[in-house]
Amino acid sequence: MSNPNYSYDVEVEQTGVGLQFIFVSEGKNDIVKAIEYSYVQNLMDRQLYNLGFGDYDLETDRVMDEPVSDNGDHYLILNTVLNSIPTFFQHYPQAIMAVQGSDSKPEFIVRCKAECRRRCAEGECKKAHRRINIYRGYVDANLSILQKEYVFYGGRNDIDGQIVIEDYRKGIKYDAILVLKKDVNL
Amino acid sequence: MKSKINTRKDQVKVSKSGLLSLVASKLKGRVLFPEKIEKMKEYLRQAEIKIS
Numbered sequence: 001m002s003n004p005n006y007s008y009d010v011e012v013e014q015t016g017v018g019l020q021f022i023f024v025s026e027g028k029n030d031i032v033k034a035i036e037y038s039y040v041q042n043l044m045d046r047q048l049y050n051l052g053f054g055d056y057d058l059e060t061d062r063v064m065d066e067p068v069s070d071n072g073d074h075y076l077i078l079n080t081v082l083n084s085i086p087t088f089f090q091h092y093p094q095a096i097m098a099v100q101g102s103d104s105k106p107e108f109i110v111r112c113k114a115e116c117r118r119r120c121a122e123g124e125c126k127k128a129h130r131r132i133n134i135y136r137g138y139v140d141a142n143l144s145i146l147q148k149e150y151v152f153y154g155g156r157n158d159i160d161g162q163i164v165i166e167d168y169r170k171g172i173k174y175d176a177i178l179v180l181k182k183d184v185n186l
Numbered sequence: 187m188k189s190k191i192n193t194r195k196d197q198v199k200v201s202k203s204g205l206l207s208l209v210a211s212k213l214k215g216r217v218l219f220p221e222k223i224e225k226m227k228e229y230l231r232q233a234e235i236k237i238s
Contacts, residue, residue, distance in 0.1 A: 009202070010206075011209075011210045013213075013214065015217075017214065017217050020218065022206050022209050022210050024202050024205060031203075032205065034209075034213065034218055036217075036219055038218075038222070039225055040226045040227055040230070043230060044235070050222050052218055052222045054219065056209055058209070061212060063213075065219055065221075065222065096226075100229065117227065152216075153193065156219075163232045164233065164234050164235075164236055165234070166235075166236045166237055172218065176226075176229060179191060
């Protein structure tokens with residue numbers, strides 16, 4: 001999906017719930033990163049997998065999806081995540097892949113409000129939604145090229161608070177992105 | 187020139203490929219983001235699909 005030469009080496013493993021990728025971010029520190037495509041449920045007769053991404057701590061043996069490691073290699077990490085998507089579709093060509101940001105959760109915003117120094121307005125959090133915005137920014141910037149191979153849908157809150165999944169349009173602040181390989185219509 | 191020898195017994199040096207294999211073996215069979223699966227289920231449960 002992105003430049004395959006600008007990417008970390010990954011260890012790929014098929015698991016009981018889907019597909020797992022492990023790689024080492026080699027920035028200021030060496031940080032083990034994990035990508036997991038996990039089966040969620042069927043949607044429109046297709047299997048939907050969630051893209052999860054986080055840091056693995058060898059000492060605590062835990063994977064955390066919220067830390068911002070700021071390791072100085074975020075483009076390389078983003079490329080590595082994006083490059084895992086074609087591999088996912090090689091394994092699951094009929095599937096739908098969905099992604100949401102871990103910093104879009106209401107709990108994140110509540111916690112951030114309690115700890116953050118920034119003075120965000122009521123009901124706002126400048127640190128929220130950064131992760132999904134990175135994916136959204138990439139899709140927006142490359143949509144015409146990506147649409148040759150993939151179909152995109154966006155999930156957003158309607159004005160009445162209803163979540164709507166619709167055909168992806170540039171510039172909309174989606175809080176979820178759904179992707180499937182072309183020639184597979186819902 | 188002085189060389190520094192690490193004598194700590196709780197630290198070992200492993201290659202990147204060795205580290206990846208080690209982590210992959212530790213994570214084998216585990217669901218890494220169970221909360222995200224539940225969150226996506228909840229999201230889809232509430233979603234209305236309006237696609238062409």
